[in-house]
Amino acid sequence: MKKIKKPLIAIFIIANLYVILCGGLYFFQDNLIFHPQQLPQEYAFDFDGDYKEVWVDAPDGARLNGLHFTVTNPKGVILYHHGNAGSLAQWGQIAQPFVQKGYAVIIMDYRQYGKSGGALTEPALYDDSLLWYAFAKAQYPTTPITSYGRSLGTTFATYVASKQEVSKLVLETPFYSILDEAQSRFSILPVERLLNYRLPTYSFINEVTAPITVIHGTEDSVVAYEHGKALYDSITTTTKTFVTVPGGDHNNLSEFEAYQKATATLFE
Numbered sequence: 001m002k003k004i005k006k007p008l009i010a011i012f013i014i015a016n017l018y019v020i021l022c023g024g025l026y027f028f029q030d031n032l033i034f035h036p037q038q039l040p041q042e043y044a045f046d047f048d049g050d051y052k053e054v055w056v057d058a059p060d061g062a063r064l065n066g067l068h069f070t071v072t073n074p075k076g077v078i079l080y081h082h083g084n085a086g087s088l089a090q091w092g093q094i095a096q097p098f099v100q101k102g103y104a105v106i107i108m109d110y111r112q113y114g115k116s117g118g119a120l121t122e123p124a125l126y127d128d129s130l131l132w133y134a135f136a137k138a139q140y141p142t143t144p145i146t147s148y149g150r151s152l153g154t155t156f157a158t159y160v161a162s163k164q165e166v167s168k169l170v171l172e173t174p175f176y177s178i179l180d181e182a183q184s185r186f187s188i189l190p191v192e193r194l195l196n197y198r199l200p201t202y203s204f205i206n207e208v209t210a211p212i213t214v215i216h217g218t219e220d221s222v223v224a225y226e227h228g229k230a231l232y233d234s235i236t237t238t239t240k241t242f243v244t245v246p247g248g249d250h251n252n253l254s255e256f257e258a259y260q261k262a263t264a265t266l267f268e
Contacts, residue, residue, distance in 0.1 A: 021186075026194045033152075033178060033197060034120065035085035036113040043115065047092045049099050056108070056131045062118025064128055066108035068139070069095040073102075075267075076144040076167060079136050079160065080107040081129065081153025087114035094150075097254070101267045104143075106136050122197050129156040133164050146170060146267075147210075151223065151250065155199040162207035169212045170266060173250055175223045176202050176231045184224070202234050211239040215262060217248020 045053060051069040058064060067088055078098050082091040088109050095105035110125060111118040118124060136145055144167035149157025154174035161169040175181050178199035182191045205212070212235060216228035225244075232242045243262040245253050253259040 021189060029195060029197065030120065033084060034110075034112070036110070037085070037087040037089065038112065039087055039089060039114045041115055043089070045088065045092055048096060051092075051095070054106075054135070056128075056135050058118060058124070058128060058131060060118065060124070062111060062124070062128075063116065064108060064111070064118070064131070065115040066106060066132065066135075067092050067095070069099050069105040069107075071099055071102055071104055074104040074140070074143060075102045076146055077104045077106065077136055077140045078146045078148050078267075079133060079157075079166075080105055081147075081149040081156045081160075082107060082109075083150050084152035089114065097263070098267060103146075103267060104140065106132065106139075108132050122199065125156060126159050129160050130163060133160050137164075148172070149174065151175075152199075155201045155204070158201050158204045158208065161210055161212075162204040166210045168210050168266065169208055170215070171201075171213070171228075171231075172215045172253060173217070173220055173223050173228060174201060174214060174231050175199075175227050176234070180227065180230075181223065184227070202231055205231065205234065206236050208237070211241070212237065213241045213243065213262070213266060215243040215245065215253060215259060217245040217250065217253055217256070219247055220250045222250035 045067065049069055051067050054066045054068045056064045056066065080094065088107065091107060095107060098105050109116040111120045146168050147157040147161040147166045148170045150172040154171040157169060157171065178197050179192060179195055182195055214228055214232045216225050218225050232240065243258060245256045245258045248256050
């Protein structure tokens with residue numbers, strides 16, 4: 001009898017652990033995907049160059065915060081969708097290299113990031129990305145707009161480029177979909193049933209008519225290089241370029257010559 005009980009106890013423990021893992025993924029998925037830094041409304045940004053704090057109002061009443069870096073007679077406008085952590089307090093710095101090349105930059109905080117409010121949902125994030133495109137177009141009606149995305153932001157950058165006219169789409173460390181990322185990390189769990197988010201970049205990318213550049217480091221410890229390559233391989237258009245950054249990780253691509261050469265060519 002004791003010999004029978006031991007396997008039953010082991011099965012019971014394993015089953016309970018499995019249920020706990022499923023519950024943890026389901027109830028804490030927002031915390032796993034999004035890592036916002038919230039800022040007080042009176043927070044004062046401090047960056048070099050000419051810039052101003054801007055706001056966009058969503059139809060549901062959410063106020064969305066952004067930064068608009070300006071230059072005289074810009075070569076183009078970069079609509080920058082940042083990664084899943086932090087806020088504009090850090091991400092605003094990303095504008096500097098583009099501004100130095102003569103480009104205006106508009107970079108926004110997602111809902112619940114920085115000073116931005118509103119409920120964080122996938123449909124709302126897509127709608128917000130189009131609001132920011134409309135804002136950029138209103139400021140620069142005849143200037144070419146580049147939709148640029150990094151990590152989490154690559155989905156929204158791709159969505160914008162699939163719906164609106166852009167001069168180019170640039171994706172830095174992109175993923176195929178957030179579902180694909182979750183399945184690669186939690187392969188034993190029924191992720192498709194548990195995850196509320198899909199972020200299916202692959203389903204938008206072939207609606208993009210502008211040239212597409214994908215940049216990915218071979219040592220990316222957050223989004224595997226193979227995942228970015230899989231997204232690139234799914235693109236059916238011939239106007240696409242894949243830039244491999246040997247040795248590059250997720251957050252340091254700008255330190256590598258391959259990245260520097262690629263962006264120098266993209267933003268001459």
